[in-house]
Amino acid sequence: EVQLVESGGGLVQPGGSLRLSCAASGFTFSSYWMHWVRQAPGKGLVWVSRINSDGSSTSYADSVKGRFTISRDNAKNTLYLQMNSLRAEDTAVYYCARDIPLVSSFDYWGQGTLVTVSS
Amino acid sequence: SYELTQPLSVSVALGQTARITCGGNNIGSKNVHWYQQKPGQAPVLVIYRDSNRPSGIPERFSGSNSGNTATLTISRAQAGDEADYYCQVWDSSTAGVVFGGGTKLTVL
Numbered sequence: 001e002v003q004l005v006e007s008g009g010g011l012v013q014p015g016g017s018l019r020l021s022c023a024a025s026g027f028t029f030s031s032y033w034m035h036w037v038r039q040a041p042g043k044g045l046v047w048v049s050r051i052n053s054d055g056s057s058t059s060y061a062d063s064v065k066g067r068f069t070i071s072r073d074n075a076k077n078t079l080y081l082q083m084n085s086l087r088a089e090d091t092a093v094y095y096c097a098r099d100i101p102l103v104s105s106f107d108y109w110g111q112g113t114l115v116t117v118s119s
Numbered sequence: 120s121y122e123l124t125q126p127l128s129v130s131v132a133l134g135q136t137a138r139i140t141c142g143g144n145n146i147g148s149k150n151v152h153w154y155q156q157k158p159g160q161a162p163v164l165v166i167y168r169d170s171n172r173p174s175g176i177p178e179r180f181s182g183s184n185s186g187n188t189a190t191l192t193i194s195r196a197q198a199g200d201e202a203d204y205y206c207q208v209w210d211s212s213t214a215g216v217v218f219g220g221g222t223k224l225t226v227l
Contacts, residue, residue, distance in 0.1 A: 035216065037216075037218075044203075044205065044218060044219075044220050044221040045154070045156075045162065045205050045207075045218045045221070046218065047215060047216035047217065047218060050214075050215070050216065059213070059214040059215050060215075061215060062120075095161055095162075100167065103150065103152075103167055103168060104150065104152075104208075104209035104216065105150075105152035105164060105167045105168075105207060106152075106154075106162070106164060106207075107164050107167075107173060109161040109162055109163075110161065111161055112161060
């Protein structure tokens with residue numbers, strides 16, 4: 001059974017940092033692109049970042065470019081999102097999602113982890 | 120950057136057909152995917168590549184895409200279909216993913 005389990009969310013002050021993790025199981029993690037998607041309270045889905053299967057290629061939404069870094073450890077079956085210089089508008093539930101090869105849609109999602117940026 | 124436009128809300132009578140649109144410039148040239156999200160839950164893929172259903176998704180869910188509009192159609196709507204629905208595409212110009220703003224479906 002495919003499982004994606006996020007962790008690392010919490011309350012952080014503006015300007016602070018946080019690292020999210022997404023533990024994957026039930027599939028060959030190293031064969032899939034992975035993404036982070038966020039959802040502010042009461043708002044819609046917003047794509048954040050993606051990484052290819054071996055970690056050699058990444059892309060980011062303009063709103064997080066230069067502040068967030070996506071990475072992965074295929075030996076540990078884990079996806080990461082390092083978030084620096086956090087702002088109030090980064091407050092959201094962060095989901096990791098698996099990319100369907102050659103389709104660029106998401107067939108499995110984690111349950112999400114809440115990041116709250118507030119003083 | 121590429122933008123997708125969805126109606127904020129759509130209402131449908133129980134047992135009738137709901138249609139949720141997703142507008143974008145020449146969206147017919149892109150692959151469109153649709154997600155259902157119920158309160159407090161992660162999104163679920165219901166249609167991929169315009170009109171394909173993942174395993175486990177009822178045949179009542181279908182999709183089409185042409186010109187500047189993609190459409191998610193839900194036939195014989197049930198109370199359990201009440202949810203937010205999002206369309207999504209891959210924007211090759213930015214190497215990124217774009218979501219529509221979401222549509223809240225109400226079953227009356």
